[in-house]
Amino acid sequence: MIFAQLAVVLICIFIGARMSGIGLGVMGMIGLLIMIFVFDLIPSDPPLEVMLIIMSVVTAAAALQAAGGMDYLVQVAGKILRSNPKQITFLGPLITYAFVLFAGTAHISYSIMPIIAEVAIKNRIRPERAMSMSVIGAYMAITASPVSAAAAAMLTVLGASGVKLFDILMIAIPATLIGMFVGILFVWKRGKELSEDPEFLERMKDPAFVKNLEGKDLNTVATIPPGAVKSVIIFSLAVMSVVIFGSFPQLLPEFGNKADFHPGFAVNEAGHLLMPSMIMILMLAATGLIILFADTTAGKVTKASLFSSAGQATIAVFGVVWMSSTFMDNNFAVIQQTLGDLVASYPWSFAIALFLLSMLLYSQASTAKALMPLGLSLGLPPAYLIGIFPACNGHFFIPGYPTLLMAIEFDRTGTTRIGKYVLNHSFMLPGLITTTVSILAGLLLQSILL
Template identity: 35%
Template sequence: MDIFVVILQAVVVIGAIVMGVRTGGLGLGLWGVVGTAILVFGFHLPPGAIPIDAFFIIIAVITASSAMQAAGGIDYLVAIASKIIQANPKRLTYVAPIVAFVFTVLAGTSNIYFALIPIIYETAYRNGQRPERALASSTVTSALGITASPVSAAMAAYLVLMDGTGFGLPQILAITIPASLVACVVTSVVQQRLGKELVDDPKFRKRVEEGAVEVPPVLQAEYAAATGSTATATAGAGDSAGTGLGEAPAATATATPPPPTSSKADRIEHPVPKGGATAAWIFLSGTFLIVLFGLFSGLRPSFPNEDGDLVPIGMSTVIEMVMFSAALVIILVRKVKPSVVVEQPLLKAGFVAAVALFGIAWMADTFISANEETIIAPLGAFIEQQPIMLAVALFLVAGLTTSQSATTNTLIPIALAAGLGPGVITAMWPSLVGVWLFPANGSQIAAVETDLTGSTKLTQVPIWHSFTIPMLVSWVAVVGAGLLVQLFISA
């Protein structure tokens, strides 16, 4: 009977998650709270621990991020990323994924990647490269930045769970950052070898024939030779040909192809509001300060605990103080109206993430805490015998819920209870890259819609799309590299 009741409770938990994913947005968190209510009132389980620290870390970080966005700081970061990407067109498939990763780490959110999508596409298109290679790999590696950022929502949840294990922010970053960089490189190497060259792609040729996209100047001679065409489309310097960013000129006959590379005049310029750089550097200073306090616990004030021993204040408190303070400094220095900060897209997205974390984490803790002997013991024993299954579970649950923080709060407690070392758990934690398993994320859809050549695509099979192979390669590479790195960190 006990097993039957636990199964019913598990159905409630899974059902709430499924309904939350279907509802979308705030729905994930709200269904989590409803699931908790059913467990408490229907099955008389004691309410689990409310994830207060993780919730307020997200609110603090997202408030600072939104203040930076309102002051033009995000535009400043995007402008820098844009210049780096466009300055290395021949190595785009290698440069773009690392840039997407680094800037996600710095901003604490992959939302910054949205602004890079048209830049990556335009750079690939103008230089005659297959856009799918850089777009798909960069989309995937931007998710790796979440588990390597000291100010991401998922890191907020993970730090709270790791409190008391002796594994703090410095140790976590010492594993996730190098492992993710290795994954970025490996993914780029594999991705560079996937798919036909743009001029040989049947879908691209069909779109050219239909007039949906023009042949970039750098490929006009090659395209004419390959197709036997005597007329090719040309674009004047500075036009956003075929990208939807500007009016495309009509096709005209040409005997001599234009220069093979685009000039500086052709580059996309991302305008930065006055004071944007200042806002960005205030935010980044806060991020660096958090890392500094994490590296050197002696810099944190210490107070006596119940045993009378002096203990430094926790990193959760430090992050909240620093990020809220950074938000205020940006508002005061850049004279940003608080009402404008509240209207920023980042704040709305962050609030949704915080509510999702709150509801799912509360429900998971209620269910797991009340059924430790029935759930934790068997699962713990299984994970202890097959530790790699934690990576598989993280990957699949992240794909199903599309929430890195909710997945973290659901599975990491089980791994800790199973007795896995914090280093091993941290090495597998970036398996949250499985969030790209289904094409249900804005970045994936935006990349597909931006690529008018048709090389970046979805298919009728939900789990098979342009992002599948780079996602799987990144997953294997980041976990493998992480497990190697943690041997030195945990030694």
């Protein structure tokens, strides 16, 4: 029976991934209906914390976008890239990493990738090099960002074991940066130069292509709205507050001594305000402050492109995690017995399981929420799970995630592409190398620091 249930889960994930957008969420709900009415499984609790954190963080990022703060950051990044054009393969991925680390969502990378492609093309540097690692950098930054849903999911799972946000960040940030540097070195001279690339040379025979290639100029300086800098400051203060409260939980309010105290969603049995709830409060409060003091409106925030991304991500996580956790919870004993000896003998095999699931779920948060509790139950130490956290970045393997597809669109030379056999695409080797090195670095760092 467990194999039939697993088949339903995998089929729903596969179909949902092909739908893209909210596909994973709605197919997850269809799978959940089958679990309940066909297999008589008891539904687990929905992933409310992860969903609400996604909505809160991305809404704050949308407010930053609406107030012009995003344009301001892109303008600063553009100046750095254009003043160092020969270093685009190095700087492009690192700036993308920094953007996503700051905002907690990979969708923010859409604003910087056109500039990376343009600078590479103008200087006749193969865009595939910078573009492929920029996409991988966006994924890696999610598992290192203090305000990402993935980090919050890890904190939710490991918090009861005494893990603090700082513990996750001090392993995840340097580990992913080490992986990034190795990945950048790998792509530094990857592929033929544009002047030698046969496909590019063939395209250059078309006058319309040449005109389009040379005609586009993104170097024009956009007018920055008056509240842009204020919005960046407010958002930065919110991110810093998340790091401080997450690293020093003793600073969080306590309510256990109040006569009418009752534990609930936001406060635990000991009366401590839970960190996931604090993230929601801080980020939505930052949204309000941006609206009040950064010359924007609530209407503009809801019309920002990032706001619609929040809705898609929330529905996707809602359905697929609820279905997956229902399957895991109802078959926990069998899964634990089957995987227990394997993981005990080969702990690294759990990293492979994380990577494989993330390939299908297209979500680091969903992967962490679904599998990290199983890792704890199998006896893996919390520090070890933090070390292999970058394994949740398998999005690139099957080329269907929006950031990957947009990178291909932005590269007008055609060097960034999906290959004839689908899996032989521009992101495969950089992604595998960066992820593997990040995991190895994470394991080394956790053995030293935790």
